[in-house]
Amino acid sequence: MISTRALSKDFVVSRSHTVHAVRGIDLDVEPGELVAVLGPNGAGKTTTMRMLTTLIAPTAGTAQVAGFDVTAQPAEVRRRIGYVGQGNAAGHSQLAGDELTSQGVIYGLDRRAAKRRTDELLDGLDLTSLARRKVSELSGGQRRRLDVTMGLVHVPTLLFLDEPSTGLDPQNRANLWEHILRMRAAYDMTVVLTTHYLDEADSMAERVVVVDHGEVIADDTPEALKSRLAGDRLVVHGTDSRRLAELAQRLPGAREVRYADTRVEARVDDGPSALPELIRAGVDAGVPITSAQVHRPTLDDVFLALTGRSLRENESTDSTAGKEAA
Ligand SMILES: Nc1ncnc2c1ncn2[C@@H]1O[C@H](COP(=O)(O)OP(=O)(O)O)[C@@H](O)[C@H]1O
């Protein structure tokens, strides 16, 4: 469904300054996949999506989307894809249902067909109650669901969603996801979306492509990424944390061992088997452990292991969301 090779985009900002937004991305997506592109703000997610949706031209490299080349056959690509950009697409005082119908007309359906399609979508996605309401009066979550539905009016085989859930509260994010998964099942679509929410990439996507500084730095299932790259994290407390840290250092695959006050932290390959071993070693050495936890890795641990930085620092900076809509 998607195949890119060395896809790149430079923005020439001034004579002396060029931004290398996307630096040689190779990406393959099979029909029916749901792929989350995960990365911090500025990683190049939107730029990549805009190239794949023919909105901007690559500086170098190639991209085939839905069987056509984005540079040579943009119209063929557009006919087969849906795209919901970052920020809200729908915006005025139109009724939500009319907004969907207009979208269909923009994509070349005649008005009757667009109306029929609108009813079918609203019905199929349980949004009928929103049809007669003004877009401007919908809540953030309802509006985002409408936005995502807009990407479906012309029956795309491939749907691109750029940060569909950014700015929504957890309840609305959950609703939106249910909506996306339902649409995908009902219309048999391939879905490529971007997010900087680690937990949702982890729980919802079958495959996560991690990008940083315009490059793909990992591409696999969340489970595989976590077990290969991160390992489990042990956190134990005891009065002699220095001695406990020494014992932790001897555990299989122990790394990143740190201690302070009564707390010891260590990364190990297999937490559930390492923890009892450490407890036993503590008892044998006369430095008992008073509390202990095993943390399974998160995608943030993966990102940290790959880049030395935490993605979580980015989660509070949603300020760029919606900029593009302006
Ligand atoms: N039109 C543009 N002109 C100049 N720089 C841009 C433009 N669009 C994006 N960039 C820069 O390219 C980089 C990647 O941006 P973007 O693709 O929007 O990242 P993301 O979507 O991952 O947050 C950033 O450094 C951004 O500032």
Ligand SMILES: [Mg+2]
């Ligand atoms: Mg973006």
